[in-house]
Every structure is written in structure tokens, then in C-alpha cells.
Amino acid sequence: MTRNLPGNLQVRADRIADDIDGLAGLTEPDKPWTRRAFTPMFLKGRHYLNRRFKEAGLETRIDAAGNLVGLRKGKAGNGTIMLGSHSDTVPNGGRFDGIAGVAAALEVARSLNDAGVQLEHDLEIVDFLAEEVSIFGVSCIGSRGMLGLRPSEWLERQVEGVTLAEGIRSVGGNPALIGSRDDIKAFLELHIEQGPVLENERIDIGVVTAISGIARIEILVEGRADHAGTTPMGLRLDALSAASHIVLGIERTATDLSRGPSHFAATVGEFVMEPNAANVVPSRVRMLIDARAIDRAVMEAFSDAVATLCVEVVSKCGVSITAPRRISDNPPSLMSEKVVALLEESTAGLSLSSRRMVSGAGHDAAYLNSAAPTAMVFIPCREGRSHTAEEWAENDDITLGAAVLYETVLKLDKE
Amino acid sequence: MTRNLPGNLQVRADRIADDIDGLAGLTEPDKPWTRRAFTPMFLKGRHYLNRRFKEAGLETRIDAAGNLVGLRKGKAGNGTIMLGSHSDTVPNGGRFDGIAGVAAALEVARSLNDAGVQLEHDLEIVDFLAEEVSIFGVSCIGSRGMLGLRPSEWLERQVEGVTLAEGIRSVGGNPALIGSRDDIKAFLELHIEQGPVLENERIDIGVVTAISGIARIEILVEGRADHAGTTPMGLRLDALSAASHIVLGIERTATDLSRGPSHFAATVGEFVMEPNAANVVPSRVRMLIDARAIDRAVMEAFSDAVATLCVEVVSKCGVSITAPRRISDNPPSLMSEKVVALLEESTAGLSLSSRRMVSGAGHDAAYLNSAAPTAMVFIPCREGRSHTAEEWAENDDITLGAAVLYETVLKLDKE
Numbered sequence: 001m002t003r004n005l006p007g008n009l010q011v012r013a014d015r016i017a018d019d020i021d022g023l024a025g026l027t028e029p030d031k032p033w034t035r036r037a038f039t040p041m042f043l044k045g046r047h048y049l050n051r052r053f054k055e056a057g058l059e060t061r062i063d064a065a066g067n068l069v070g071l072r073k074g075k076a077g078n079g080t081i082m083l084g085s086h087s088d089t090v091p092n093g094g095r096f097d098g099i100a101g102v103a104a105a106l107e108v109a110r111s112l113n114d115a116g117v118q119l120e121h122d123l124e125i126v127d128f129l130a131e132e133v134s135i136f137g138v139s140c141i142g143s144r145g146m147l148g149l150r151p152s153e154w155l156e157r158q159v160e161g162v163t164l165a166e167g168i169r170s171v172g173g174n175p176a177l178i179g180s181r182d183d184i185k186a187f188l189e190l191h192i193e194q195g196p197v198l199e200n201e202r203i204d205i206g207v208v209t210a211i212s213g214i215a216r217i218e219i220l221v222e223g224r225a226d227h228a229g230t231t232p233m234g235l236r237l238d239a240l241s242a243a244s245h246i247v248l249g250i251e252r253t254a255t256d257l258s259r260g261p262s263h264f265a266a267t268v269g270e271f272v273m274e275p276n277a278a279n280v281v282p283s284r285v286r287m288l289i290d291a292r293a294i295d296r297a298v299m300e301a302f303s304d305a306v307a308t309l310c311v312e313v314v315s316k317c318g319v320s321i322t323a324p325r326r327i328s329d330n331p332p333s334l335m336s337e338k339v340v341a342l343l344e345e346s347t348a349g350l351s352l353s354s355r356r357m358v359s360g361a362g363h364d365a366a367y368l369n370s371a372a373p374t375a376m377v378f379i380p381c382r383e384g385r386s387h388t389a390e391e392w393a394e395n396d397d398i399t400l401g402a403a404v405l406y407e408t409v410l411k412l413d414k415e
Numbered sequence: 416m417t418r419n420l421p422g423n424l425q426v427r428a429d430r431i432a433d434d435i436d437g438l439a440g441l442t443e444p445d446k447p448w449t450r451r452a453f454t455p456m457f458l459k460g461r462h463y464l465n466r467r468f469k470e471a472g473l474e475t476r477i478d479a480a481g482n483l484v485g486l487r488k489g490k491a492g493n494g495t496i497m498l499g500s501h502s503d504t505v506p507n508g509g510r511f512d513g514i515a516g517v518a519a520a521l522e523v524a525r526s527l528n529d530a531g532v533q534l535e536h537d538l539e540i541v542d543f544l545a546e547e548v549s550i551f552g553v554s555c556i557g558s559r560g561m562l563g564l565r566p567s568e569w570l571e572r573q574v575e576g577v578t579l580a581e582g583i584r585s586v587g588g589n590p591a592l593i594g595s596r597d598d599i600k601a602f603l604e605l606h607i608e609q610g611p612v613l614e615n616e617r618i619d620i621g622v623v624t625a626i627s628g629i630a631r632i633e634i635l636v637e638g639r640a641d642h643a644g645t646t647p648m649g650l651r652l653d654a655l656s657a658a659s660h661i662v663l664g665i666e667r668t669a670t671d672l673s674r675g676p677s678h679f680a681a682t683v684g685e686f687v688m689e690p691n692a693a694n695v696v697p698s699r700v701r702m703l704i705d706a707r708a709i710d711r712a713v714m715e716a717f718s719d720a721v722a723t724l725c726v727e728v729v730s731k732c733g734v735s736i737t738a739p740r741r742i743s744d745n746p747p748s749l750m751s752e753k754v755v756a757l758l759e760e761s762t763a764g765l766s767l768s769s770r771r772m773v774s775g776a777g778h779d780a781a782y783l784n785s786a787a788p789t790a791m792v793f794i795p796c797r798e799g800r801s802h803t804a805e806e807w808a809e810n811d812d813i814t815l816g817a818a819v820l821y822e823t824v825l826k827l828d829k830e
Contacts (some may be wrong), residue, residue: 044785133694195645212644216693228682228705229775229799230610230629233666233673235799241666242681244659251648251656258648267643268655268695278631278684278705280802290643290693360644384650386642387695 007348007395009105010406011111013399019103020395022048023087024095032389033095037088037130037141038167044089045087046171049102049127056110059071063144066173074119074413076401079185080117081412082372083108083405084126086142086364090133093387100379100393102127104402111406112295119413120296121185129171136164143364143403147371184372185321186339186412189365191376191403192393196384197357203397204400205354207343209368212292212359213262213332215299219246220322221313225283225379226251236281240273242317243285247271249309250289257298263358264298289324292360294332323406333366339412345377347405352400377401420811423765425821426519426526428814432435435810437463438502439510447804448510452503452545452556453582460502461586464517464542467483471525473540476538480560481544487524489534489828494600496827497787498523498820499541501557501779505548515794516605516638517542526821534828537599543779544586551579553657558779561594562786563654571670599787601827604761604780605816607808611799612772613744619815620769624783627678627707627774627827628747630714632659632721635737636728640690640698651696655688657732658700662686665704666722666752672717681717704739707775709747733806734821744773748781751788754827759824792816 005013026044029289046068052061058070085101105125112119129142136157141164145151154177155165165175182277193199198206223239247268254266259352270288289306293299303324312319340356346355357378368374380403382392420428431706441459443449450456453475461483466602467722473485484786501518520540527534544557551572556579559565570590593636602758610616613621638654669681685703704721708714718739725736762769772793783789794816 048819099612168670193645194642194688195647196650197647214644224801225421225518225803227609227776228684228778229680230608230801231680231799232610232612232668232773233680235611238666238682240686244662247655247659249664251653255648265646267653267694269643269695269697270686270691271655271697272691273686275686276687279682280684282684282686287591288693292644360646361642362644384641384646386645388640394797 004021005399006080006351009399009403010115011107011399011402013395015110015397016103016107016402017395018297020095020099023099027208031045031092033089033093034091035087035089036091037132038170042088043044043171046074049087052106053125056106057113058109060370063191064174064177064235065142065179066171067142067146067166068127068319070106070109070125072112072123074123074403076123078121079183080122080124081409082124082184082187083409084127084229084364085189085191086128086131088130088132090387092389094391096192096381096391096393097386098131098191100192100398102386103404104190104294104398108406108409119412123409129173135159136167140362140364140367143367146181147178147367149367149370168236179222181371187365187368187372187374188408189279189363189376191363191378192381192386193219193378194361194381194384194386198378198380199382199384201355202279203355204352204397205347205404206339206357207347207354208376208378209340209356210294210358210365211333211337213296213299214329214362215291215303217289217291217303218325218327219287219289221246221285221319223319224281226281228281231281237317237319238281239285239319240282241322242313242319243271243287243385245313245317246287246309249305252304253305253309256377257302260298262292262293262298263294263360264302265360266302266315288383296332302374313406329350333369335375337392339373342411343404346404346411349407350403352404353395359406377404420814421586422829424814424818426522426529426814426817428810431518431522431813431817432810434467435510435514436520440516442744448502448504448508449506450502450504451506452547453585457503458586461542462533464502465701467521468540470529471521472782475523476563477537477587479589479592480557480594481583482557482561483584485524486540487527489536489538494598495537495539496784496804497539497541497599497602498604498824499542499543499779500604500606501546503545503547503549505802507804509806511607511796511806511808512609512771512801513546513606513728515607515813517607519813519820522817523629523824525823534764536828538824547625550574551582555782558782562782563594564782564785574580599783602780602787602789603754603820603823604778604791605820607777607796607801608792608793609776609796609799609801613793613795614797614799616725616770617800618770619767619812620655620762620819621772622753622755622762622769622792623774623791624750624771625709625773626748626778627709628711629777630706630741630787631743632704632706632718633742633744634702634725634742636661636700636734638698638734641696642693643696646696647829652732653696653735654700655697656697657728657734657736660728660732661702661724665721666677668717668720668724668735670788672713675713677708678775679713679717680710680775681706706790709773745777749786750784750790754788754790757823757826758792758819761819764822765818767819782784792819
């Protein structure tokens with residue numbers, strides 16, 4: 001839906017649309033829109049962005065962590081205001097996830113040029129490397145790398161004989177250098193919401209106050225493989241049946257916790273049954289729970305409830321279940337209240353509607369937040385869909401978000 | 416457990432043990448006990464059996480359907496009494512499943528020789544080709560083929576560029592000939608029970624009165640792939656959660672039906688979820704139900720209950736579910752009452768305990784039953800386990816079953 005944009009915007013919708021359409025053209029042709037980090041198509045996207053950055057007068061470089069950085073010089077010695085997101089995608093996923101944030105950040109730089117604004121601070125526009133789970137199985141490689149938060153053992157991860165270290169070198173980075181930045185005064189990231197709240201409530205801007213923590217919890221159910229035809233119903237140890245009780249218990253618990261005051265969601269995203277043969281009683285199920293919480297206490301309550309649930313299912317079904325194991329656990333990230341307040345001021349100044357919200361998804365901003373005052377701007381997306389070919393955001397909505405970034409950069413620059 | 420065998424047996428335990436141990440030695444070395452039809456290891460087993468058949472004085476041939484047949488001539492023109500089972504195995508499955516029946520049948524022929532018995536009928540000992548689900552995805556290829564019941568389109572099934580027709584030729588059969596036998600007077604098959612009933616009730620012999628019908632029912636659940644972090648619990652269409660309700664509903668229904676007067680069991684043996692990615696709400700589940708019933712009315716009641724269950728889950732969870740589809744449906748097979756009665760007479764004559772029972776598993780006997788009066792002898796197996804490396808039957812229990820076959824052949828011969 002195209003809307004009548006307010007007349008007071010300093011940013012231009014057409015240039016944002018050009019950037020996004022240009023990147024959309026650089027996709028694996030048989031599965032739009034795919035531009036996974038470290039692939040040749042990703043490098044084509046990087047070349048395109050590098051040219052657009054330069055056309056905007058930015059001084060470009062690839063930093064040691066493999067991020068594409070465009071610098072707009074300010075007065076020396078005052079530090080850096082950073083804007084950015086990522087241009088890599090999941091497979092088949094997303095014209096806008098990440099890309100909208102890079103295009104909006106770039107448009108801020110161009111619009112500052114148009115207005116002849118000389119900032120007190122350096123401004124950096126960043127396309128972070130491999131925000132999505134990459135072919136190496138890990139995510140946010142560039143933002144972690146920039147701040148020295150990338151686990152050193154990751155460099156040895158291999159895909160088809162290629163290490164992540166070689167991957168970082170292939171995009172122009174230097175994996176031997178450990179990142180460190182103490183000059184960042186603030187970081188802002190615009191992103192599509194990836195949820196339905198803004199669209200449903202017809203709100204222009206989501207001001208993100210926190211990014212959920214993410215725990216991944218593995219459960220293994222061990223039953224017994226028996227002949228499906230000859231084993232009486234009452235004498236089975238059916239791992240699938242036991243696992244189904246657990247799936248439904250997790251859903252009940254997560255739904256209850258999601259009705260509390262802070263964001264919570266849990267999903268059994270991976271579920272593999274063995275031996276998966278038509279005539280054999282299922283002997284084993286491995287499942288992986290993805291749990292997201294803003295409040296650590298809620299995450300712990302969930303974790304405890306899952307452990308109790310497993311004990312109940314063992315008692316009910318006779319199978320064995322390994323104690324749930326957290327295979328990863330990233331803490332929640334609370335955004336800077338000061339930057340959140342500036343974003344709200346900018347939104348109000350532009351007469352846009354806004355609400356505070358939390359992000360259920362992870363973002364590079366969670367890592368930047370550990371080094372500098374950080375907040376995010378969410379804009380609506382259609383039906384809350386993302387990580388799918390159908391993902392869609394209106395260019396005008398992105399433009400409004402870019403205008404909020406623009407005004408907030410000016411405010412941050414004056415601080 | 417070795418027992419004191421009664422002194423009135425005409426068959427010898429040691430020769431049965433030799434046959435079974437000999438075949439057990441012919442296994443894929445890294446996964447005992449594996450001798451899948453059409454593999455080189457299967458042909459090694461066939462060569463071994465052919466030699467043992469010849470040592471017993473049998474005239475051996477491979478029939479057009481690929482079965483190994485050993486003939487002990489009787490008086491001309493009176494037809495054939497047939498005994499047999501199969502020497503192929505599932506992967507990692509079974510020292511005794513099928514093999515015990517071939518060894519017991521062969522021992523009957525040898526014992527008739529020892530006793531100098533001249534039968535009125537020809538006696539044939541048969542190792543049926545590919546009773547288990549073979550590399551070509553289908554089972555009971557030899558017994559169906561012998562009787563003209565093998566679907567003609569099966570011959571074109573391919574595995575790695577080899578057709579089933581070529582597979583049948585490779586074991587010495589002639590797939591161009593359509594099987595037909597009108598000379599079979601009766602068929603008997605000994606088999607391990609593959610269930611726990613005889614062991615639990617400490618009964619020597621199960622006289623099988625029927626083989627279950629087997630229906631395979633496919634269900635597809637379609638939800639919606641959404642971001643696991645950002646999609647609120649209440650706005651999801653989670654295919655795994657819906658499928659879990661179905662799994663538990665099937666288990667409840669099957670358990671209820673299994674308490675009725677006739678054998679019933681149902682298993683969700685295949686269950687595959689997509690996209691199976693940690694951070695994506697499950698969008699799709701395919702499941703395949705294996706349902707076994709002696710009574711067609713019970714099978715239909717189950718099928719109706721599953722359809723109703725799917726409608727309820729659609730209404731509860733909002734997902735779509737395709738109407739359950741029967742992708743195969745083999746009717747139950749009721750054994751010959753006359754042959755069942757003769758088996759019971761033989762059992763009583765040997766002072767063995769017996770009970771009537773039904774087979775939840777399919778067997779070559781189900782196909783032979785369509786051409787000749789047929790029944791089966793079950794012998795106990797440890798904990799009811801089968802299709803697993805741990806499958807075990809006591810040689811003395813097999814020997815008692817062979818003795819029942821021996822006595823019953825004499826009775827059939829006099830009819």
C-alpha cells in the first residue's frame with residue numbers, strides 16, 4: 001500500500017527503492033531471494049553496495065571482521081555514530097530482512113549530503129557479515145567479529161573443506177586480527193518487525209527496547225524398536241508417542257508464559273524420529289527447542305517446567321528421556337534507554353505513531369549493544385512473515401523508518 | 416534356555432542348529448544379521464541352502480519367481496505338500512525370522528528320509544524370494560510371483576538403475592513367466608512369533624488362525640512456516656503441534672480397539688517434519704500409519720476414527736490436513752480350519768501345549784493361503800523381539816515346531 005508520505009521528510013523513498021530492488025536482482029535465480037554469506041552471489045551484492053556507498057560519497061573499506069563499512073567523515077576525535085544491518089539472506093528468504101536496514105542507513109548518509117550537514121561525529125554505514133545462520137552454522141559473524149566477541153574456535157569450522165577463517169578472508173577480512181572498537185558513540189539499526197504487531201495495530205514505528213535471549217534445548221527420547229504388527233499396544237515403548245506428549249506440554253507451558261508481562265515464545269523447531277520405518281515402533285526422537293525470553297527468570301521457569309514435563313512423560317510412557325540439555329544460551333539484551341527516548345522524540349517530531357516493543361529475533365544490534373548505546377527501529381511487514389519468499393515491506397514504511405534514523409542521528413550528534 | 420526335549424520326536428535339533436548357524440555365518444560382517452534379498456550375501460546364503468537341500472536328497476531348482484525349491488518326490492499325480500519360509504532378512508535384523516522356518520522345513524524332509532517314509536504326495540521345501548521389504552520397496556516377491564499375484568508393474572521398479580525384473584533374473588528366476596500352481600494340496604510355515612505372547616504364557620506352539628490385514632494410511636498436515644522468535648504463540652499454525660495431537664489420538668483409538676475381541680494394532684511408523692530448522696515454526700508433517708486388523712469392520716472403524724480425529728485437529732489447531740489416504744490395503748487372511756485342526760492334533764499328540772493366535776505380521780503364508788489350504792506354526796522368541804540384532808529363539812523351541820510340522824505332513828499325506 002502506497003501512502004502519502006508527510007512533506008517534512010529529509011530522506012527520499014525512490015533511492016531506498018532503487019537500493020532494495022538492485023539487491024533483489026542479485027539472487028540465486030531459481031530461489032528468490034537468496035544471497036547467503038560467503039557465496040559468489042553475496043559478493044555480487046557486496047560489489048553493488050560498495051558502488052552505491054561510493055556514489056553516496058562514503059569512503060569504503062572491508063574491516064578485519066569482513067564487514068563492509070562506508071565512512072562519512074565528521075569532525076576529528078569525537079567518535080563514530082554507526083548505522084547498519086546486513087545484506088545476506090537465509091535460503092529462499094527475504095527481500096527486506098537486513099537489506100531494508102542497510103538501504104535506510106545509506107539513505108541517511110545521502111540525505112545528510114543533500115542537506116549539507118556537517119556532523120560533529122564520523123558516521124559509519126555498515127553491512128555486517130553473515131548476520132543469518134551461515135553455511136558455517138553460526139550467525140552474526142561480522143558484528144561479533146568487529147567487537148572481539150567472535151569465539152576463536154569458530155575460525156576452524158569447515159564446510160566442504162573451507163574454514164570460516166578462509167571464508168572471512170574471501171570477503172576481504174583478516175581473521176587473524178581480533179576486533180575492538182572503543183570509538184562508537186551510538187548504534188542504530190532499522191529492521192522489518194518479522195512479526196504482525198505493527199501491521200495489526202496500524203502503527204508506523206516500533207521502538208525496540210530489548211532483544212530476546214535465545215536458548216536452544218535438546219531432548220532425546222529413547223523408546224524401543226518393536227515390530228509394528230506383532231507388539232501389543234500395551235507392551236510398547238513408543239518414542240513418538242512420548243515425544244508428542246512433550247511437544248504439547250511445551251506448547252502449553254510456552255503459551256502460559258507468553259501471557260505474562262514480558263515476551264516469551266518457544267518452538268520445537270527440529271524433530272527427527274528413528275528408525276522412521278513404516279512397520280517399526282519408533283525407537284528414538286531428537287528434538288530441539290528454541291526458547292526466547294526477555295526476562296531471564298521466565299527462561300529459567302520454562303527450563304524447569306520442561307524438565308518436570310520430561311519426568312512426567314517418563315513416568316507415563318515408560319521411555320527414557322535424557323535430561324534437557326542447553327546447547328546454546330544467549331542472554332537477553334536491553335537497549336539503551338537514552339537512545340530509545342531519542343528515537344521516540346524523533347518519531348513524535350515527525351508526527352508518526354510508535355510503540356515500544358521487544359524483538360523476538362536476534363540481531364547484530366544485540367552485539368553492538370555491548371559496546372555502545374544502541375536501539376533499533378522496527379517497521380511493519382506484511383502479515384508478520386519473514387525468512388520466506390513472501391516476506392514484504394512497503395517502501396514507504398521503510399522510508400518513514402529512515403526518516404526516524406535521520407532525525408535521531410542529528411540528535412545523537414548534538415549530545 | 417535348553418530344555419529336555421521329549422523322546423518321541425522324529426526330527427533332530429542338531430541339524431536344525433547347524434542350518435541356522437551356517438546361515439548366520441553368511442551376514443554382512445559389520446551388521447549382523449543382514450542378508451537382504453538380491454545382494455551378493457543373499458546369493459551366498461542361497462548357495463549354502465542349495466547345498467544343504469541337495470545333501471538332504473532334494474532335487475533343487477529356482478522357479479520362475481526366483482524361489483529356491485527342493486523337491487522330495489512322492490507318488491505321481493497326487494499333488495504337492497509344501498513347507499517353507501524365507502532366508503532373506505531386514506537390515507540388521509534377525510537370525511531366526513524366516514530362517515527358522517526354512518531350517519525346520521528342511522529338517523522334516525531329512526527326517527522323513529531317516530524314517531524311510533514314502534509319501535503319497537510330492538513334498539516341496541521352499542525358500543521364498545524377498546519376503547521382507549526388499550531394496551525394491553516391496554515384499555513377498557517370491558510367494559506372490561509363484562501364484563501369479565505379483566503386480567506386473569513391480570518388474571519395472573528400479574534401484575540404482577537395476578530393475579526388479581533384472582533382480583529376479585540375477586537370482587535365477589524368469590520374470591517373463593507368470594506363476595501359477597494348481598498342484599499345492601497344503602502349505603505350512605513355521606515362524607518365530609515376533610511377539611511376546613507364547614513366551615509370557617509359557618506355551619510351546621502357537622497355531623495361527625489368521626494373518627492380519629495391513630493398511631497404510633498417509634496423513635499430511637500443513638501449517639505455516641513462521642519465525643520462531645517473532646511470531647506470538649497465539650498466532651501460529653504449528654504443524655508439529657497439530658501432528659502431535661493426531662499421534663496421541665491414534666494411539667488412544669488403537670489401544671481402545673485392541674481391547675476388543677480381535678487383534679488390532681496401529682503405529683505411526685513414519686513421521687517427517689519440515690522445514691526442520693531450529694528457528695522456524697514447523698510448516699508440514701507427513702506421517703504414515705501402519706494399521707493391522709483381523710476383522711475388516713475394525714479396520715474400517717479405525718479408519719473412520721482417524722478421519723474424525725483429523726477434522727477435530729483442524730478445528731482445534733487451524734492447520735489444514737489432507738483427508739487420510741490409504742496408500743496400501745492388504746486384506747486379512749483366514750487360515751484353513753482343517754489344517755489348523757491337524758496342527759492342533761499333532762501338537763496334542765506330542766504332548767505339547769498350544770494356543771490359537773493371529774499373526775500381526777505379514778507372511779508368505781498369506782499368499783499361499785489364496786491357492787491352497789494353509790496354516791502357520793509359531794514358536795516363542797525372546798521378549799517378542801524381532802527385526803533387530805537381538806532377535807533370539809531357542810533351538811529346542813524350533814525343534815518342537817519342526818516336530819509338529821513333521822507329524823502334520825504325515826496327517827496331510829493321508830487325507
